[in-house]
Amino acid sequence: MQTFLIVLTVTISLIVAVSLCFFFLIKKQFDEMNQRQNESNNSLVKAFLENETAKATESRKIENAKITMPLRIQAYERLVLLLERIKPESLLLRVQSPNMTAGLLHQELLITIRAEFEHNLSQQIYVSQAAWDSVKAAKDSLIRLINEEAVNVATGAPASTLSEAIIKATVSQASNPTDNALSVLKKDAENFM
Numbered sequence: 483m484q485t486f487l488i489v490l491t492v493t494i495s496l497i498v499a500v501s502l503c504f505f506f507l508i509k510k511q512f513d514e515m516n517q518r519q520n521e522s523n524n525s526l527v528k529a530f531l532e533n534e535t536a537k538a539t540e541s542r543k544i545e546n547a548k549i550t551m552p553l554r555i556q557a558y559e560r561l562v563l564l565l566e567r568i569k570p571e572s573l574l575l576r577v578q579s580p581n582m583t584a585g586l587l588h589q590e591l592l593i594t595i596r597a598e599f600e601h602n603l604s605q606q607i608y609v610s611q612a613a614w615d616s617v618k619a620a621k622d623s624l625i626r627l628i629n630e631e632a633v634n635v636a637t638g639a640p641a642s643t644l645s646e647a648i649i650k651a652t653v654s655q656a657s658n659p660t661d662n663a664l665s666v667l668k669k670d671a672e673n674f675m
Contacts (some may be wrong), residue, residue: 562619
């Protein structure tokens, strides 16, 4: 009887040990299967979220373009108008008045150019750097030309003397910076439309 109890105890112990091993093996495989399933679900969720984020970003870009496109077009229009207004022939007609001296005309031309430019400073936000640089270069070139011609004309001379010198210098230029800037603005505007 005692042998029977020992055999029964050993058998029950073996059955329990085998059952526990079997339980832990099944649990391990079940955990691994759950982990793979979770990873798969996570990658699906991640892909879905990335797709939704991309859609939202694209939608936001489209909405922003609806707002900024008219502003960009307006900026190009305003810069073209600035360049047309500071062309020497246009500028001289607006600024020069009868009985004005060359010295006073010189000052008024510089004041007008700077005021026109400063009035349009904010437009640089909406145009390319190349377009803005060409506008600045045109302004700087015109100021330099006016200063160079003003040095050669007496301050008390009639304003028409300085006007003639500026027009002659403008015509004799190989490349007109204002026309170059207008060309850059037009090409730049065509690229984004």
